[in-house]
Amino acid sequence: MPEDSTTPTPRRSRPLQVADRIKDWVVERDLKTGARLPSEAEMIAQFGVSKGTVREAMRILEAQGLIVTRTGPGGGSFVGEVTAEKAKALLANYFYFQELSIADIYRLRKLLEPELAAGLAGRLTAGQLAALREIATRYDRPAASPEEEREQHVTSLRFHEQLAGYAANPLLAFCVSFMARMLADLTVYRRLYEPHNEELWARGRSHQIDLVAALERGDAEGARAIMRSHMEGAEDMMQRQEARVMRRFMSAR
Amino acid sequence: MPEDSTTPTPRRSRPLQVADRIKDWVVERDLKTGARLPSEAEMIAQFGVSKGTVREAMRILEAQGLIVTRTGPGGGSFVGEVTAEKAKALLANYFYFQELSIADIYRLRKLLEPELAAGLAGRLTAGQLAALREIATRYDRPAASPEEEREQHVTSLRFHEQLAGYAANPLLAFCVSFMARMLADLTVYRRLYEPHNEELWARGRSHQIDLVAALERGDAEGARAIMRSHMEGAEDMMQRQEARVMRRFMSAR
DNA sequence: TAAGATTTGTTCGTATGTATC
């Protein structure tokens, strides 16, 4: 990989240098999740920097989800697998600065969700199918208030996140799950003059139930078709509402 | 926003608390990229913490790409838009821990790249078309060595990143660009007994040239079809090779 | 060119908190 020699390297701060060396250290040894890193004192000696610098380096790695730290005896820093939650929060920060519309998200959902559904047909356990059914049937009556309607909307998105969690393809799973999370975080202002479309809602709900049935009987093409139809309906629903992306940071707890 | 009361909050470190408060501070005031944050000294006074704590908080935000820092008079910390490069590097860390195969990536590429191409038809400037042509024609002869072959492969992926950069949909653009970057970072071990398929290479190259032509004349469906075919060819090429994902961290410069 | 001002960068010593034994 050619180092970009045109850019006059902005001078990397020492904490950053230390963080890089620790990453290299981990990769070279192919350390797995949970493996222990040298203690602060050892790093101070190893890298010839002060405690403050080492600590800043650790906070950098921690912020990226690469390490976790515990106090007390037997404590220290450990290699920490980046969780999907963390990755979603970090990526959401990027889109905070982008003009991302509902339509943009649905353009991808319509492509990816059907593919995901098709790949899951006949591959789910009884427990997984039951979990999906539980979510899909959680609201068996139309929403009585705008608050309840929003709750149902979020629950419906939970269904998709759950589904994504079962996918064999980690990239596909992440993309779908991320989109669901973004949509769930949106603030939806519904036009007051736009009546609540109960029929559209009922169709969306039965779609989810039909989908689980198709997955259970291993009908990949059926699942794909149902999901495609479901996405079109959901998009239509969002478009009818005055949905706006609420720009904010996701909390990366 | 319901605080999860079941989880016995793992006790948030002070630097993290400070980082959170600064994020809130920025969001509340809707500060834009480049806006100035309080100085170290001001934060020390404001939050009643030590200098080290403030600095650790700043490193956390910096690691996420949310702020940049400069020394000297007029220096300080500033709101810094998360760049696509940064976001890709952070996300790559997540997939470092996942079992992600070439096939997984191509499954999405086959869905997303044609859609991206179709959306670009008739919407590129002369300069953008020229830039694409320049990349596509950079190698007008078959590779003479494995090294050169790899170089061409990376250049071909550059073509796709460039294309993604022109897309109107930020989410679609990011996904496509990210996949190209992941593939470019792969280490490809070609089977020795697998002869270099010159015909397959030539077809891939002409695909890119044909694609630019289709984009220029505003032929969305033509562009989609060419890209679909191109993706299938590229996938076939990768499958014939013994491509393995080299697990490593992307440098988040 | 040089000196001074301003702001972050780094170090060191010390003290405190926390979990394990």
Added chain:
DNA sequence: GGATACATACGAACAAATCTT
């Protein structure tokens, strides 16, 4: 409860970078 082994936090001092005059 006490000893131990860690990370966590504070404060003061000095170093380095960069802008202004």
